[in-house]
Amino acid sequence: MKHITLLAASFSTALATATFAQEVTPADVVFSEYGAVEASLTGVAGNAENGASLFQNRKLGNCLACHVNSDMSDQGFHGEVGPPLDGVGANWSEAELRGILINSKNTFDGTIMPAFFVETAGVRTLDKFAGKTILAAQDVEDILAYLLTLTE
Amino acid sequence: MKKITTLCAAISALALSTGFAIAEADAPVLSIDGVVIATRAPAPEYLDIDEVISGWVFRTVETQALQMDDFDNPGMIFVDQALDDWNEVNGSEGKSCASCHTGGPEEFAGLRTVLPRWNEDAGAVWTMEDYINNSLVEHMGAEPWKVGKAQMNAMVALISLQSRGMPMNVAIDGPAAETWALGEEIYFTRVGQLDMACANCHIDNYGVMIRADHLSQGQSNGFPAYRLKNAKLNGIQSRFSGCMKNIRATPYAVGGPEFTALELYVASRGNGLSVEGPSVRN
Numbered sequence: 263m264k265h266i267t268l269l270a271a272s273f274s275t276a277l278a279t280a281t282f283a284q285e286v287t288p289a290d291v292v293f294s295e296y297g298a299v300e301a302s303l304t305g306v307a308g309n310a311e312n313g314a315s316l317f318q319n320r321k322l323g324n325c326l327a328c329h330v331n332s333d334m335s336d337q338g339f340h341g342e343v344g345p346p347l348d349g350v351g352a353n354w355s356e357a358e359l360r361g362i363l364i365n366s367k368n369t370f371d372g373t374i375m376p377a378f379f380v381e382t383a384g385v386r387t388l389d390k391f392a393g394k395t396i397l398a399a400q401d402v403e404d405i406l407a408y409l410l411t412l413t414e
Numbered sequence: 415m416k417k418i419t420t421l422c423a424a425i426s427a428l429a430l431s432t433g434f435a436i437a438e439a440d441a442p443v444l445s446i447d448g449v450v451i452a453t454r455a456p457a458p459e460y461l462d463i464d465e466v467i468s469g470w471v472f473r474t475v476e477t478q479a480l481q482m483d484d485f486d487n488p489g490m491i492f493v494d495q496a497l498d499d500w501n502e503v504n505g506s507e508g509k510s511c512a513s514c515h516t517g518g519p520e521e522f523a524g525l526r527t528v529l530p531r532w533n534e535d536a537g538a539v540w541t542m543e544d545y546i547n548n549s550l551v552e553h554m555g556a557e558p559w560k561v562g563k564a565q566m567n568a569m570v571a572l573i574s575l576q577s578r579g580m581p582m583n584v585a586i587d588g589p590a591a592e593t594w595a596l597g598e599e600i601y602f603t604r605v606g607q608l609d610m611a612c613a614n615c616h617i618d619n620y621g622v623m624i625r626a627d628h629l630s631q632g633q634s635n636g637f638p639a640y641r642l643k644n645a646k647l648n649g650i651q652s653r654f655s656g657c658m659k660n661i662r663a664t665p666y667a668v669g670g671p672e673f674t675a676l677e678l679y680v681a682s683r684g685n686g687l688s689v690e691g692p693s694v695r696n
Contacts, residue, residue, distance in 0.1 A: 320625075326625065327624055327625040328624060328625075338626070339623065339625045339626035340623075340625075341622075341623055341624050341625050342622040342623045342624075343619050343622055343623075343624055343629075374610060374614040374615070374618065374619065376607070376608040376609055376610070377609065385603075385604075385605050385606075385663075386605045386606060386658075386663045386664045387605075387606050387607045387662060387663060387664065388606065388607070388659065388662050388663060388664050389664070391606075391607040391662045392607075394607070396607060396608070
């Protein structure tokens with residue numbers, strides 16, 4: 263049995279590596295004491311350009327709904343619920359920002375900000391969203407890559 | 415930790431700079447055909463805020479203007495339709511509303527200010543919709559109207575209009591206390607994939623922009639509300655439903671006990687504000 267298990271394990275790893283690098287599931291995310299997450303969720307470098315698109319997508323990141331971002335001054339109506347994100351890439355570390363994107367409640371207790379990559383987000387969730395994360399693992403890495411470009 | 419403190423300070427500073435000081439300084443007054451509407455009032459003592467503010471204050475000058483003259487208020491078209499329903503015979507008893515309420519809708523001046531309220535006979539808190547349906551079924555032998563639909567919203571608007579300018583004054587104690595407490599619990603419970611409670615936006619963040627939308631206190635004194643968004647009258651419980659879907663939560667049933675409890679709680683958060691009925695919102 264042990265051999266078969268090992269074989270199966272290495273086979274699925276190989277399969278995962280072949281298509282895309284091994285993704286961390288929401289349950290396996292490791293947070294530091296203040297909510298930072300050191301390890302990439304996917305092992306694939308984030309795409310800042312796609313991250314910028316997710317940032318303003320109302321159905322996905324929708325970050326602009328609550329945050330001012332001078333880098334997107336071409337877009338009207340930046341939200342004011344959260345702090346402006348100008349310079350966020352210089353003021354915060356990659357691990358801190360990743361942790362805030364995944365589940366900001368570990369960094370800011372009781373914050374209104376949704377947790378974008380958690381297993382069970384909220385109670386009474388609409389059926390079509392139940393059991394799903396708001397963002398996919400690579401989406402988080404892409405938005406993170408974009409945030410790290412906001413250094414001024 | 416230092417960063418967290420700095421960020422929190424930034425958030426507070428932002429809230430102050432974009433908050434209500436600006437709107438208050440040049441606050442316009444809502445007066446409709448000589449009836450002055452209290453769009454701001456001292457908060458009831460059971461609330462965690464100092465002042466209660468009508469949603470009208472948070473709207474643009476253009477939207478505000480639509481409510482300052484009944485000829486410009488598109489919601490009044492539906493009030494006229496409700497007046498037709500008021501006079502139309504409906505049901506097995508051969509009666510209209512007017513058959514019994516010979517004083518006209520004016521008989522109900524003041525009613526809107528105290529609803530929802532405890533109904534001793536029913537042993538439950540009733541909304542205006544509950545009273546209308548009870549009259550349709552029990553007195554007229556007619557079919558009940560669907561809560562949240564056009565015909566019902568229009569009749570609620572017609573009856574609410576009779577209380578225009580009067581302060582909201584729902585009871586939260588006595589037999590209504592249990593329902594009020596349920597409504598309060600729902601108001602503060604975070605739900606949905608976005609994991610937000612009514613309080614997160616309407617207490618913690620009123621006065622700031624969420625993208626293009628100016629967050630209000632979520633007051634119900636203006637309902638039914640004519641929304642520019644859908645060009646019709648909207649009942650308060652349908653609005654709750656829309657809000658919950660926005661945060662990706664499963665809404666409670668419109669006309670059901672949970673939303674009626676929430677309606678009572680939200681109404682109590684606006685005690686002191688004038689009935690506007692029907693209001694204009696975006």
